[in-house]
Amino acid sequence: MKRVLSILGQSVLFFLTAIAGMLWRPFHVTHVIAQQGYTRRQYEFDWLLCDGILYLLLLLVSLLARRIRTGWISTTVAFVLTVVVIALFTKIGYKDANLLYSR
Numbered sequence: 001m002k003r004v005l006s007i008l009g010q011s012v013l014f015f016l017t018a019i020a021g022m023l024w025r026p027f028h029v030t031h032v033i034a035q036q037g038y039t040r041r042q043y044e045f046d047w048l049l050c051d052g053i054l055y056l057l058l059l060l061v062s063l064l065a066r067r068i069r070t071g072w073i074s075t076t077v078a079f080v081l082t083v084v085v086i087a088l089f090t091k092i093g094y095k096d097a098n099l100l101y102s103r
Helices: 002-024 046-064 068-087
Strands: 032-038 039-044 094-098
Touching: 002 046, 002 068, 046 068
Parallel strands: none
Antiparallel strands: 032 039, 039 094
C-alpha cells in the first residue's frame, strides 16, 4: 500500500512539473514536425526535460537516503506512467504557429 501511494504521489508531482514546464518553457527546446505554407506545427520538449530533471532529483534523494534498491522502482514506474499518459492521451507539447504573425 505504501508503494502504491508513493507511485501515485510521484505521478502527481511529475504531472504538475510537466504542466509547469509547459507553461513556463524554461529551455525553449522545440522540434518542427510539419510546415505547410505559412503554418508550422511544432513539438515542445520542455515538459519532458523538466520531468527528466525531477526524475534524477528523486533518484538522488533515494540514493542519499540509502533506499535506492526499492526507491528507483517506484520512481521509474511513476515517471513512465506520467510520460505515457501525457504523451499518448493528451496533446501537450504540440503547437501550431502562423509564420506571418509570429513576430
